Amino acid sequence: MKKILIVFAACLLPFAVNAQAVAEESLRGLWKIIEYSDSEIQLDFAKDKVVTTERFAAMNPELTKQQLEQLGNDKLEYLKENYLYFAPHSILFEFSNDEEPSYYKYALSVRDGKQYLQLGETTPNEIFIKDGLLYRINIVDGIGMKIVYKKKQE
Amino acid sequence: MKKFLTTLMLCLLFCTMQSQSFTEKSLHGLWKIAAYNGGWVNIDFIANTANLTEQAATLNPLHTLARQQESANRQLKEMRDRCLYFAPYSWIFYIGPVGAPSQDKYTLSSNAGKHYIDVDNTGPDEIYIKNGRLYWTTILGDMVMTTVYTKEQE
Numbered sequence: 001m002k003k004i005l006i007v008f009a010a011c012l013l014p015f016a017v018n019a020q021a022v023a024e025e026s027l028r029g030l031w032k033i034i035e036y037s038d039s040e041i042q043l044d045f046a047k048d049k050v051v052t053t054e055r056f057a058a059m060n061p062e063l064t065k066q067q068l069e070q071l072g073n074d075k076l077e078y079l080k081e082n083y084l085y086f087a088p089h090s091i092l093f094e095f096s097n098d099e100e101p102s103y104y105k106y107a108l109s110v111r112d113g114k115q116y117l118q119l120g121e122t123t124p125n126e127i128f129i130k131d132g133l134l135y136r137i138n139i140v141d142g143i144g145m146k147i148v149y150k151k152k153q154e
Numbered sequence: 155m156k157k158f159l160t161t162l163m164l165c166l167l168f169c170t171m172q173s174q175s176f177t178e179k180s181l182h183g184l185w186k187i188a189a190y191n192g193g194w195v196n197i198d199f200i201a202n203t204a205n206l207t208e209q210a211a212t213l214n215p216l217h218t219l220a221r222q223q224e225s226a227n228r229q230l231k232e233m234r235d236r237c238l239y240f241a242p243y244s245w246i247f248y249i250g251p252v253g254a255p256s257q258d259k260y261t262l263s264s265n266a267g268k269h270y271i272d273v274d275n276t277g278p279d280e281i282y283i284k285n286g287r288l289y290w291t292t293i294l295g296d297m298v299m300t301t302v303y304t305k306e307q308e
Contacts, residue, residue: 029308030242030308081242081243083242085239085247087184087239087247087255088184088235088237088249089235089249089251091255093241093255093257095241095257097242097243098243100257101241101257103247103254103255154182154183154308
């Protein structure tokens with residue numbers, strides 16, 4: 001009986017691993033931003049909430065507390081209608097409301113057990129899907145940025 | 155009783171008309187090319203056929219039918235797998251296996267029960283959805299070109 005269970009578990013393992021990997025098919029469609037965070041600011045678009053860090057104030061020493069708050073709210077307003085559209089033929093459109101969309105030819109790769117999204121010549125972003133949400137993490141010069149998207153049904 | 159039935163019929167008619175009404179939301183999503191009628195040629199992208207019509211013989215007497223068939227076959231090859239994506243904020247994305255993708259802004263309008271789409275202010279083309287298929291007709295002089303798209307699931 002124990003042997004059967006081990007064989008059964010071993011058979012299930014590849015499916016579990018596959019379910020976690022980001023395949024091009026699982027990316028296909030429209031994703032809308034729901035969270036943004038970096039070392040200076042955290043934006044929660046569902047709750048319309050802005051949280052700034054000490055670094056945010058340090059980076060803008062000329063601004064008053066009120067102006068810092070305004071800057072954070074402006075960033076929230078600017079990013080709240082940001083979309084990614086993963087199209088056929090490995091094409092990605094990124095757009096925010098009325099602004100001219102950008103498009104990229106994208107590629108997916110795996111390095112050190114992590115999956116990366118390469119957009120044209122830009123630095124690859126780590127990506128993964130967890131609980132139906134798409135996470136995009138970019139680290140440049142030790143400073144990280146995390147964006148979370150939710151799929152939009154049409 | 156008769157008055158009640160008449161009112162009921164009118165209500166049902168109104169509901170039916172509403173369900174067939176053409177809105178920006180009904181366009182949202184990915185549409186793949188299924189057929190093209192260019193007057194002189196009928197292309198069926200699902201059956202993978204390009205057939206000349208009777209008009210082909212009269213279109214350009216200097217071109218032999220064999221050359222027109224060559225041109226039709228080339229069109230079949232070049233247009234195959236082309237997609238349109240109707241995104242939020244009235245963006246339309248053009249996506250194909252070859253060449254760079256592109257995007258434009260579009261507006262919808264209605265006149266005398268017909269619906270029109272104007273892409274990047276190039277003039278209105280008639281557009282409608284019937285049996286889940288999107289019909290897009292462009293008129294250039296005396297040339298009438300209709301492209302048919304089917305909705306893709308993502």
